[in-house]
Every structure is written in C-alpha cells, then in structure tokens.
Amino acid sequence: MDNALYVGLSRQMVLRRQMDIVANNVANADTNGFKVESLITKEQPGAPAFTLGGPRPVKFVGEDGVARDFGQGALRRTDAPLDLAVEGQGFFKVNTKDGERFTRDGRFRTDDTGRLTTQAGDTVADDGGGEIVIDPQKGQVTVAPDGTLSQGAERVGKVGVFQFANLSVLEKRGGNLYQNTSNQQATPAESAKVRQGMLEGSNVNSILEITRMIEVSRAYESTSQMMSAQADLSRSSISRLGRVQ
Template sequence: MENTSYIALSRQTALWRQLDVVSNNLANMNTNGYQAEQTLFSEYLMNTRDSHFRLPEKLAYTQDAGTYRDLTAGPLEHTGNPLDLAINGEGYFEVEDGAGPAYTRGGRFTLDAEGKVVTADGRPLMTDAGTPLVIAPNEGEVTISATGTVSTENGPVGKLRLVSFEDEQKLRRIGGGLFDSGDQQANPITEPRIEQGMIEKSNVNPVVEMTRMIQVQRSYEAANKLIESENDRQLNAYAVLSGTK
C-alpha cells in the first residue's frame, strides 16, 4: 500500500475516534453534570525516501492525541427537590466509592434506608469531616446553605465537602458521572457556592454535536473514496506495466 493510502487510513482512524466521542456526548446530553468531550488531533510529519535528495517534502499523517473535557458549566434547572444540589462555579462533590473517594458535579441525591444522602447508585455524599451526610428519620426539613452547611429543624448536621483540582483535565472518568482524582490532591473549596433545589444539566449542545457528526461522516466518506481511487490507480498502473492493459 502506498503512502497516500496510509495517510488516508490515519485520517479515517482519527475520524472513527472522533465519531465515538461525539456519539458518547449525544448519549449523555441529558446526564446531569456531564461535561462534553472533544478530540484532539495533531499532525505527524515523516520524511519521504527522497527528502534528502530532492525537495525536502514530508508526509503528513493524522495522529490521535487524545481527548479533553469542556469544563464550561452546564445550565441550572430548578427542581424544588431539597436534595437536588448544583455547584455555581468551580468544584466537585465528594462521594464514597468503596475503593476510595470519587468526585462528581451531578447533584441529584436521595436518602437511603439508613438515612444517608446518596447518589442514584448508592454512593454516600461526604461532609468536610470525612463522614457520610446522614439525616435522622425524624428530621424532615433539610436546608443547605450556599456555603454547604446542612441543617434540619433540629439544627446543623454537617457541612458538604466541595473540592477543586490543580488540573481538572487529569481527572479520569469511572462511569456514572464520577471521576477518579488519580495522583492529584483534592483541595477543599473554602467558599463554595451551592444552589439547593437546582440541578446542573449537561453542557452538551445537541445541535453542535449533530452538526459535528455529519461533518465527521462526510470526511470519513471522502477519505474512503481517496483510498478506493488510489487502489484503482495502482491496479491500472500494474496492468499497464505488465502489459495486460
């Protein structure tokens, strides 16, 4: 296979990866606190066999450099549920994942049978004391201030732990809208801004993502046509040289 086909294949591989990312964004357009991902490509230059003898031309391949998250906050939606919480600004809620702390901006919480405030899949919401937030069975009025102090009709019961990170792009998705900090230290936010009865929606723009999907599909088809044309050219050239045409 000639260089033209290899270059086109490198482009197709990158486009396939981009299509997967766009599809995942669309699948999570209604996931609370979801931050859209974008692909990052780079140009990989390689010398041709004639680079040292004639024109210093290089072959340009497409290289998949990875993905990054769009850290723009999603729109806030009023729900009126006292256990729905949205972060107005930077930060992440800390929850207990069993294997250690995990972090999320998805603020839809509920009470489990033990009175713990938990995520939809049962992970406890943590306080700044390092313990799960618990609401007693006889306490029905839950108030959460903008700074994260949780109170009931019987008084304060704890303060939520909100954290930030030096490089949010290094957080690793672990599913369910959760992130693992890896080797980064979680830094407590001293002045959090929490909105009770609100939910941060996904920051995915479905119109933009659908437009991007169409562009990716068209680019993939164009690269495929280039490969087919190059293959036909090589077959014709071989036929001429072999005298069969």
C-alpha cells in the same frame, strides 16, 4: 498499499474515534452534570512504505487524548430537597468501594441508615471527607449556599465541594464519576455555591454536536473516496507498466 492509503487509513481510524465521542456527547445531552468532550489529534511521523523523492518521514494522523470542557451547565429547578447543584468550579466528593470519586451530578438521597448517598448508593462526603447522616424525624433539610445542611436550628453537616488546580488529572470512571489520577490534592472550592432543589444539566450543545457529526461523516466519506481513487490510480499504473514491458 502506498503511503497515501496508509495516511488515509490513519485518518479514518481517528474519524471513527471522533464519531464515537460526538455520539456519546449527543447521547448524554440530558445527563445531569455531563461535560462535553472532544478528540485531540496529532501528527505521527512514520517511516514511508516506499518513496522516491517524497517526504521523510510521512505524516500520519493519530489520537492524542480526549479534551473535556468543564464549563457550567444550565441549572434546572426540581424543588427536591436533596437535589443539589454546584454553581461555579467544584465537585462533590463521593466515597465508593473503589475509593474517592468526584461528580457534578447532585441527585442525592438517603439510605436506610440516613446517610446521604448518590443514586448508586455511594456515600456523599462532607467537607472533612466523612459521612453525612440525616434524621428524618428532625424535619425538612435545608442547604445553605456554602453547603451547610440544617434541620430546623440544628446543623447536620456540610456537603464538601472540592476543586483541582489542574482539571486534566480527572479521568472518567463510569457512573458520571471522575477519579483523581495524580498526587494533586483536592482543595475546598471556596467560591462555589451549592444550590438546593436544583440540578446541573449537561453542557452539551446538541445542535453543535449534530453538526460535528455531519462534518465527521463527510470527512470519512471524503477520505474513503480519496483512498479509492488512489487505489484505482495504482492499479492503472501497474496495468500500464505491465503492457509496456
């Protein structure tokens, strides 16, 4: 196998990964708070299989991580009192059995003890990191734009909304949750607004992602054709060389 086939194979591996990411974006077009992702690529210099007067090193294609667009998704009204959306930069903090997590998915409910939780049962943190407990006997819950929860004239707590100076420290951990993978501390998102009775939709542009899917598919097919043509050329060259000898 010559250098062109090695380079083509590296390109195909990246295209397969890119297709997986695009397909995941399309699948999550209706997921609350989902953030669209894209693949980052880079050149990977490598020693050539064999070359005579060719480039050294040969430039292969490699994956260099996944970029995530944390831009605002559209807000959709549900009128459910415990559905909350963050308008602006910021995340709700969730306390799970595996530690702190952050999310933009505000589909909250209360458990048997009145604690405010996610649909998975993880507790939603207040602005100090503690739990928020709601007494159903005290009436309807109202949430102010600063996250303050009230039942009538009584203040129940305040939903914490936190932000990061560098969003690249957040990594997906499943369940629409992110984990802080650094020592960077989350700080209160003072400019963010909490909207009650609303949910933030995905910021995926379905038409754009389907267009990307077509582009990736065509690029993969084009690379396959190039590799096939290169293999045919190599076989032809070897055959001719054998007849000459």
